[in-house]
Amino acid sequence: MKTQVAIIGAGPSGLLLGQLLAKQGIDNIILERVTGDYVLGRIRAGILEQGFADLVREAGVAERMDAEGEVHDGFDIASEGKRVRIDLKGLTGGKTVVCYGQVEITQDLMLAREAAGLQTFYEANDVQPQDVKTDAPSLTFEYQGESYRLECDYIAGCDGFHGVSRQTIPEEVRTEYERVYPFGWLGLLSDTPPAHSELIYCKHERGFALASMRSETRSRYYLQVPLADKVEDWSDDAFWAELKKRLPQDIAENLVTGPSLEKSIAPLRSFVCEPMQYGRLFLVGDAAHIVPPTGAKGLNLAASDVATLYKIMTRVYQQNDPDCISQYSDIALRRVWNGERFSWWMSNMLHNFGQMETGDMDAATFKRFMDSELGYFLGSENGRRVIAEQYVGLPYEELTD
Numbered sequence: 439m440k441t442q443v444a445i446i447g448a449g450p451s452g453l454l455l456g457q458l459l460a461k462q463g464i465d466n467i468i469l470e471r472v473t474g475d476y477v478l479g480r481i482r483a484g485i486l487e488q489g490f491a492d493l494v495r496e497a498g499v500a501e502r503m504d505a506e507g508e509v510h511d512g513f514d515i516a517s518e519g520k521r522v523r524i525d526l527k528g529l530t531g532g533k534t535v536v537c538y539g540q541v542e543i544t545q546d547l548m549l550a551r552e553a554a555g556l557q558t559f560y561e562a563n564d565v566q567p568q569d570v571k572t573d574a575p576s577l578t579f580e581y582q583g584e585s586y587r588l589e590c591d592y593i594a595g596c597d598g599f600h601g602v603s604r605q606t607i608p609e610e611v612r613t614e615y616e617r618v619y620p621f622g623w624l625g626l627l628s629d630t631p632p633a634h635s636e637l638i639y640c641k642h643e644r645g646f647a648l649a650s651m652r653s654e655t656r657s658r659y660y661l662q663v664p665l666a667d668k669v670e671d672w673s674d675d676a677f678w679a680e681l682k683k684r685l686p687q688d689i690a691e692n693l694v695t696g697p698s699l700e701k702s703i704a705p706l707r708s709f710v711c712e713p714m715q716y717g718r719l720f721l722v723g724d725a726a727h728i729v730p731p732t733g734a735k736g737l738n739l740a741a742s743d744v745a746t747l748y749k750i751m752t753r754v755y756q757q758n759d760p761d762c763i764s765q766y767s768d769i770a771l772r773r774v775w776n777g778e779r780f781s782w783w784m785s786n787m788l789h790n791f792g793q794m795e796t797g798d799m800d801a802a803t804f805k806r807f808m809d810s811e812l813g814y815f816l817g818s819e820n821g822r823r824v825i826a827e828q829y830v831g832l833p834y835e836e837l838t839d
């Protein structure tokens with residue numbers, strides 16, 4: 439079997455890259471470890487930057503997103519009984535975000551891929567990148583009990599944090615940067631109307647909470663919980679009761695509750711692997727970096743990696759310029775570190791770190807610093823603008839000549 443770009447992983451990164459490459463006439467095959475339904479069972483992200491939405495349009499898969507996605511002009515940050523609006527549109531000269539679920543984008547991309555007759559092997563086992571430092575790399579894998587080799591020019595490792603791609607880069611070549619947070623997020627999805635027309639990020643003594651949504655009839659809520667908590671510890675009633683304690687009072691009083699459609703706990707982590715390229719292998723999205731969800735950046739950073747690799751592959755094949763691949767890692771990492779810093783900063787300001795160690799200062803001192811930091815940024819228009827311009831997303835960087 440042979441293709442130009444072999445893609446590992448049919449999450450949003452792999453599917454979006456595949457669609458964009460195909461539009462430029464670049465042949466690609468995706469190998470995915472689980473079934474399509476399993477991929478669609480992961481709820482995850484809900485907020486898309488304008489750059490991401492534009493990329494989905496460029497891929498020609500935006501019809502449903504443009505019809506059903508809700509444009510959000512702002513969001514609220516609540517703390518100490520007050521709600522402060524971050525007027526995204528007003529503070530950034532007209533930029534906004536789109537509220538449209540990762541599941542929906544993934545489904546749209548899967549359907550478009552199927553309609554275009556592009557090949558995807560679901561339930562491909564033991565995918566292994568081979569000879570990535572040569573000009574004849576390949577992927578070996580097992581499919582329905584048979585062994586296969588997929589020969590290719592380049593490999594895009596879009597296989598998430600637990601994938602095989604990053605491990606292919608020898609340990610002496612890669613450096614990993616990491617911060618693990620001492621808590622997780624418990625998420626609940628329900629067919630209830632959202633608590634408010636825009637998202638509310640809530641800083642509270644009992645822990646952080648987020649009121650988000652998927653549509654006018656479907657809500658997504660999160661609670662900061664101790665790492666030791668299990669989903670089974672949290673009945674729906676317990677979740678709603680705790681959420682009401684953390685939301686601003688007027689919002690809590692009008693909260694509509696209902697049975698959960700899904701509940702899950704995600705640990706919070708900041709993680710970056712450098713470099714993001716090794717020979718003919720590129721790491722894309724969560725395979726190379728993880729952010730805590732507080733800034734809504736994970737999927738959006740995946741999209742900017744895709745945008746960069748897509749431009750590079752287009753130049754490689756259309757202008758016969760294979761040397762430009764060396765630009766990938768530096769361009770991608772510059773934007774990644776901005777997103778990492780923003781997500782880390784927002785997480786520090788909005789969560790309750792309790793008695794946990796916070797580095798070289800005690801927890802009470804750290805809390806005072808973070809309370810003051812949030813108060814300062816929310817209290818000035820310039821401060822709110824700093825939050826707004828990062829939330830809507832920094833511009834994508836172009837390749838150099």
Ligand code: RFL
Nearest residue numbers: 447449450451471482483484597598723724735736737738
């Ligand atoms: P994914 O989605 O993990 O997909 C990787 C795919 O690769 C497959 N795979 C393999 N296939 C073949 N062989 C192997 N050896 C393989 N190993 C793995 C997997 O089965 C999978 O299908 O990575 P991708 O495509 O890079 O996408 C990244 C995003 O999923 C992620 O960044 C976001 O979900 C993060 N995130 C958010 N991002 C945002 O931009 N805005 C948000 O509002 C937002 N909210 C969130 C989030 C993530 C969350 N969790 C659960 C971590 C909220 C939460 C709670």
Ligand code: PHB
Nearest residue numbers: 482483484650731732734
């Ligand atoms: C979500 O709706 O899942 C969501 C929204 C914003 C975030 C994180 C998650 O910052």
